[in-house]
Amino acid sequence: MKTPEQAHSAPPRPHVAIVGAGFGGLEAARRLASAPVEVTLIDRHNYHLFQPLLYQVATAALSPADIAAPMRHILRDQKNAVVLLDEVIGVDPAPRRIVLRDGGSMHFDYLVLATGSIYNYFGHDEWRSRAPNLKSIDDATCIRRRVLLAFEKAETTTDDAARRRFMTFVIVGAGPTGVELAGALAELARAALASDFRRINPRSARILLIEAGPRVLAGFADRLSRFAERALARMGVEVLLNTPIGAVDACGVTAEGKHIEAATVIWCAGVQATPVASWLGLAPARGGTVAVAPDLSVPGHPRIFVIGDAAHVADARGNPLPGVATVAQQAGRYVAEVIRRRAAGAPPPAPFRYRDKGNLAMIGRSAAVADLPWLKLTGWLAWVLWSGIHIYGLIGFRNRMAVFLNWVWAWLTYARGARLITGDDPSPANDPWAGTGRPSEALDKVID
């Protein structure tokens, strides 16, 4: 915000609107701190979410506030930045305006679209409420509720088939999120909950990780995939490869013509870009992304940039860059530099080049894989590296300390600190829990 004095004396500075406060958008906003521009960072949520740890909220290891940092607080000292809690629903490139959910619109001189991706149900949107995915905090607390309720329902039901259904958890998709969630779920069942029930043995919960492709962690080196698969098997996760999902219904999933009864199904399969391409009237590239120019601007719209999961950028060998935090962050830093130079009348920087820092995935206690450019690590060392990098990536001392202390505590006690069933399922009509009520008068069995 300008002071009234500045507003009269200084020439107007270009306005950079950044849509999305994820890794890319937030990095772009912060890197513009010293640039001669005004920045508005717009997000539907009032916080930057550290998505790589969202699966730990879903499995009761961390609280939402541990992995979320309020946007306003992050940018409170950045004088040229304004935060807006709102949802962008469209772009008018010619008059250079973005359209907001509640009817307003906003002018921009430069626009950075860092809107990320959403889960793709392969055209079956009716699966969405039956098999929640893991993108937002509300998604994570929804999954946490379903997982914890499944054990509660298994404890009280008197129907053996229903009990087996409640004790079966299906995770669709064995990318990093699916693998990490399966491992964390196995630890929850085998350790944290192990001695807390009387009639069921949580250790006997079935956890299935179902993947359409031929291996887990497809983006990693072959050897690491095999390590992860073995580690998951040791933890009691059943990994089904080459098994595309045919249907999701109220009682489980159908794969390869076989129905697997499961009350809890979690969707970690493919993602697609947010509808940025259609906002801009462009033909979408792979996965709904926008194919951008070497400076990450949109062809034909030099003032509009797309970064992160919503952008299609090819590496030196022509392969698309993966939808991970480091790609978005490096792109955010790059467009901030492009805009800074353009606003200052300086020549543009060299085309964007992604510096691959590698991939990490956690499987479980003392087991992780690290696929680094110069090194492949498994086991304990990868686990330490994973933990350190994730704590470092969090914003602010408070969240780093909170996550660190929660991990130390969980490591020492095997317990999970956030085992709360909160909120209601928004759509009881589509609820996989419907029709699983207990036969009347049968409850005395609970105390037998």
Add this chain to the structure above:
Amino acid sequence: MKTPEQAHSAPPRPHVAIVGAGFGGLEAARRLASAPVEVTLIDRHNYHLFQPLLYQVATAALSPADIAAPMRHILRDQKNAVVLLDEVIGVDPAPRRIVLRDGGSMHFDYLVLATGSIYNYFGHDEWRSRAPNLKSIDDATCIRRRVLLAFEKAETTTDDAARRRFMTFVIVGAGPTGVELAGALAELARAALASDFRRINPRSARILLIEAGPRVLAGFADRLSRFAERALARMGVEVLLNTPIGAVDACGVTAEGKHIEAATVIWCAGVQATPVASWLGLAPARGGTVAVAPDLSVPGHPRIFVIGDAAHVADARGNPLPGVATVAQQAGRYVAEVIRRRAAGAPPPAPFRYRDKGNLAMIGRSAAVADLPWLKLTGWLAWVLWSGIHIYGLIGFRNRMAVFLNWVWAWLTYARGARLITGDDPSPANDPWAGTGRPSEALDKVID
């Protein structure tokens, strides 16, 4: 749970059903650990909630998991205890069965009803969605969402009257919860949020604490009430005494014929007992409670006990005991002893007598009041005492550490660690936010 062997060799032990895992119910369950009985602890939630700190969740200082401990985890080593996540909706005293929400029922030999109280809207249940109260975690996150959204909406609206409405917070009822909430809200606005906005100054938020009676903290000594009132005034809280609320509508409250425009209204006024009296077919005592016998059993039903906020117990001078945690805890301990002796064939203990340990209330940073039997404290010393007792009262090392560290951090930085807007308002139709949309095209002012 009995092992199969015990089930065959030992005579059946009496079954104690405890309804409600609050301070009273949980204490009763734990104190029965060594008694020759089987215990079932039933609650609608899967955790014991430390209600005295709920206002800190509502004001973004603590996370829900910091003040909640999973029932199963607390009782995991108590071999004679079973936990049931369910809702009791009635009691059949003659066949000694309790009726559960989803159609089941359960036999008991002894029944402890520790179901607590709910907020009373003085017959105006339509106020409930407009003025949420503070009883559950979902209530607290709802209030947190509304409070944080109010500042966001005030920042973006271009309508001066709407901005004033969003910046006005009304708390109805100046008991301990109302006073603590008002103080915490003042600290949130004046310190934590102070430099995070660009167009509004959160310091200028109006916080009104409206009380029908002649003083704040009516249960405390007169001198402490006056101290609390002055401390609140110093923090910028407007305290209106002798001001009963006439109406709550979508735009605020009406009191003494005057309408106060406020987007956020929080209900901390009177409570009433859960409908235990009607379950038992009894005429309710004051506030819907059940007047119990000197051994806390229900007259005519010697195997049924009512404790805590749902019970009417008079002290030596004939005044009803207050609805606070220590009364419920002492009563829980007492009925556990009654049941233990009766199950063992021993003579009953002396009638229940409440040992008053005093009352505490927090106002703000380094300001609290302590009304102890032998001492009245105000200011810094009361604040230290309040903090120590509340940390001590939490269940488990993890939650004690989490709350302690959050407080240290908040004390040092003035920041609030859980400033997240999560979830949706369940009833948008009754939402005080409706109709407060922004005029189209006006948004550019945000960045002016």
